Amino acid sequence: MEEKGLVVISITDEETALVDGFIDEFNVTHPVVILKSSELESLIGVSGFPTSAVFENGELVWTGHPSESSSAISSALKSAKKGSIYPKALSKVRTMMLQGKQDVAYAEILKNEAKYDAETAAWATRVKTYLEQQAASAFESAQGLAAEGYLYRAITKVSGYAGADSPLPQAPAIQEWMTKVEAESADFKKEMSGGELFEKAVAFEKEFEFVEAFDVYRSVTKKAKDTKIAANAEAAMRVIFEGEMAGYNQHCEHCDRKTHKACNKHAEKVKL
Numbered sequence: 001m002e003e004k005g006l007v008v009i010s011i012t013d014e015e016t017a018l019v020d021g022f023i024d025e026f027n028v029t030h031p032v033v034i035l036k037s038s039e040l041e042s043l044i045g046v047s048g049f050p051t052s053a054v055f056e057n058g059e060l061v062w063t064g065h066p067s068e069s070s071s072a073i074s075s076a077l078k079s080a081k082k083g084s085i086y087p088k089a090l091s092k093v094r095t096m097m098l099q100g101k102q103d104v105a106y107a108e109i110l111k112n113e114a115k116y117d118a119e120t121a122a123w124a125t126r127v128k129t130y131l132e133q134q135a136a137s138a139f140e141s142a143q144g145l146a147a148e149g150y151l152y153r154a155i156t157k158v159s160g161y162a163g164a165d166s167p168l169p170q171a172p173a174i175q176e177w178m179t180k181v182e183a184e185s186a187d188f189k190k191e192m193s194g195g196e197l198f199e200k201a202v203a204f205e206k207e208f209e210f211v212e213a214f215d216v217y218r219s220v221t222k223k224a225k226d227t228k229i230a231a232n233a234e235a236a237m238r239v240i241f242e243g244e245m246a247g248y249n250q251h252c253e254h255c256d257r258k259t260h261k262a263c264n265k266h267a268e269k270v271k272l
Contacts, residue, residue, distance in 0.1 A: 004077055004080065004082060005077055005080025005081050005082050006073065006077060006080065007085055008030040008031075009030065009031050009032075009033060010028070010030065010031070010032040010033065011032075011033050011035050011040060012032065012033070012034055012035070013034065013035060013036055014034065015034075016034065016137060016140070016141075017141065017144065019032055019034060020137065020138075020141040024153070024157075025206070029098070043060065044060065044063050045063050046063075048065075050065070050066055051063065051064070051065070051066075052064060052065065052066040052069045054069060054072040054073055054076050055076075056075075056076040056079065056080070057079070061075075061076060062076075086123060087116075087119060087120040087123050089112070089115075089116060089117075089120045090109075090120060090123055090124060090127065092108060093105045093108050093109055093124075093127060096108060097127075097131075100160040101160060102131055102134065102135065102160045102161050102168070103160065103161050103162065103163045103165075103166035103167070103168055103171065104163070105127075105131065106128060106131050106166070106167055106168050107165070107166070107167050109124045109127060109128055110167055131161075131168065132168065132169060132170065134161070135158075135161040135162075135168050135169075135170040135171070135174070136170055138157050138158050138161060139158055139161070139170055139173065139174050139177070141154075141157060142154040142155070142157045142158045142174075142177075143177070145157065146181055148232075149227075149228030149229055149231060149232050150195065150198075150229065150232065151181065151185065151188075151191040151192060151195055151228065151229065152191065152192050152194070152195020152196050152198065152199065152229065153195060153198075153199065154181075155178060155181070155192070158174050158178070161174060162174035162175050162178065186226075186227070187226075187227055190223075190224045190227050191224065191227050191228065191229055193223065193224065194220050194223060194224025194227055194229040194230060194233070195224075195229045197216060197219060197220050197223065197224070198216075198217070198220050198229055198232065198233055198236075200216050201213045201214075201216035201217045201220065201233070201236065204216060205236075208248055208249075208250045208260065210240050210245040210246050210247070210248055210260070210262075211246045211247060211268055211270065213236075213240065214237055214240050214241070214246060214270050217233040217234070217236050217237045217240075218233075218237060220233035221233050221234050221237070237270075237272060238272065240270065241270055241272050243259060243260065243261060244261045244262060244267060245259075245260045245261060245262060246262060246267065246268040246269070246270045247262035247266040247267045247268035248260045248261065248262040248266065249262070249263075249266045252265070252266055254266075
């Protein structure tokens with residue numbers, strides 16, 4: 001909806017690690033800002049969570065529950081400036097960022113920043129700062145993920161910031177860490193292939209396809225036997241098994257939508 005003039009920004013006061021987990025789990029692509037002060041809440045008039053607000057030309061025009069925001073957004077879009085809020089000269093940079101090529105986007109800015117006009121230069125500086133902050137945050141998160149045995153997820157998280165020719169300030173440290181992780185892993189290839197398969201199981205879980213997820217997790221335990229990701233897959237299988245989630249139907253009023261426990265009608269048997 002960006003081309004129609006809609007800019008989406010999420011605001012939270014949660015810690016970075018929790019926010020990173022949320023972004024990864026739900027594949028969030030719009031900016032998420034961690035704001036510790038309550039000034040914005042006061043301005044919007046937050047009375048509960050979640051709360052959405054619609055701004056039109058810098059003015060607050062609506063506040064309420066996200067499920068009731070459609071009309072306000074549609075109204076605001078009628079007078080919204082069409083196209084991206086980013087200067088046209090940064091459109092290539094924006095595309096690279098959306099493709100996960102953060103290091104290439106950063107390099108593109110460095111290559112052309114002397115040619116930018118004042119407005120574009122100001123935007124470019126903000127984007128560079130954003131990319132540097134994201135690289136630092138991703139690196140911190142990746143180290144935690146690797147320690148927990150999610151090597152594939154960790155490497156994937158920072159790979160867009162640390163290509164061979166990455167000019168990002170954090171790139172050398174990330175590259176050194178990645179080399180160290182590979183060298184210290186008992187079976188790096190198995191961890192990575194098992195991790196990629198693990199993510200497919202996670203995708204099934206997000207769609208509430210717990211039987212399919214269980215089967216893929218089992219495949220991880222076999223194909224990546226004796227690895228950390230295999231242990232994580234086994235733990236994930238146990239959660240589904242003990243939670244009696246196999247067969248859960250999100251459209252069934254008798255299946256527990258909070259715990260995802262399947263009702264007697266939809267329950268399916270799985271074996272550890």
